[in-house]
Amino acid sequence: MAEAPAFTGLVLAGGRSSRLGADGDSGPDKGLVPFHGEPLVSRACRYLREQGAGTLLISANRHADQYGRHGRVLADPPQFGAFQGPLLGIAAALQAMPDDWLLVVPVDVLDLPADLAARLMAAADAAHPAYARTVDGPHPLCLLAPRGAAPGLWSWLADGGRKAQAWLARAGARAVDFDGAGFLNLNTPEDWRRAGVPPP
Structure with missing residues (x-):
């Protein structure tokens, strides 16, 4: 049996956490908020290691010192400005990764x-x-x-594209269906309460 290709793991933690009440550098930085006693970024990095990622990258635009305890931190490419969406973090990681493949997970998606x-x-x-x-x-x-x-993504960003689903369609991405529960997203205070944890 052929050995599985090596891949780099990327945790997307570069957003503003605005739906949790953050404003710029004030308010919670979602990736650093504990969930059942463990910061979300730590949970995401552990998951990527369990998946087999050999290198861990973290897309973050603030608190780089704290995120840096869990992996190598990448800020958004400066030519586009900060907080322009997750595709910038993916583009930066594709450029920085040592492998030919990048497995991406958002910091606020569990299960x-x-x-x-x-x-x-x-x-x-x-x-x-x-x-x-x-x-x-x-x-x-x-x-x-x-x-x-990577080249198509950089071109998409340079043309002003920011929506992940639109880029994936342009890139001819393949959807893989996963049945059953999972992919629990912790966007809003209501999401946290549904997960049984008080919102930050």
Whole structure:
């Protein structure tokens, strides 16, 4: 049996956390907020290691010293400005990663499947990313991107594109269906309460 290709893991933690009440550098930085006693960024990094990631990158635009305890921190490419969306973090990681593949997870998505990397790797190829989809809809930021997707992504960003789903469609990405529960997103205070944890 052929050995699985090596891949780098990326945690997307570069947003403003505005739906939790953050404003710029004030308010909670979601990735550093504990969930059952463990910061979300720590949970995400542990998940990526369990998936088989050999290198861990973290897209973050503030608190780099705290995020740096968990992996190598990448800020958004400066030519586009900060807080312009998660695709900038993905572009920076594709440029910085030592491997040919990048497995991406948002810092605020929990209950991810144990076979995410394996199933996305089976669907992707050297030119086309693959991303997760459930009965609730697509999860475009739970994705595996090849190094070969980088030029098209940089071009998309330079043209003003910021929406992940639109970029994936342009890149010919393949959706992989995951059945059952999972992909619990902690965006709003209501999401935290539904998960049984008081919001930050």
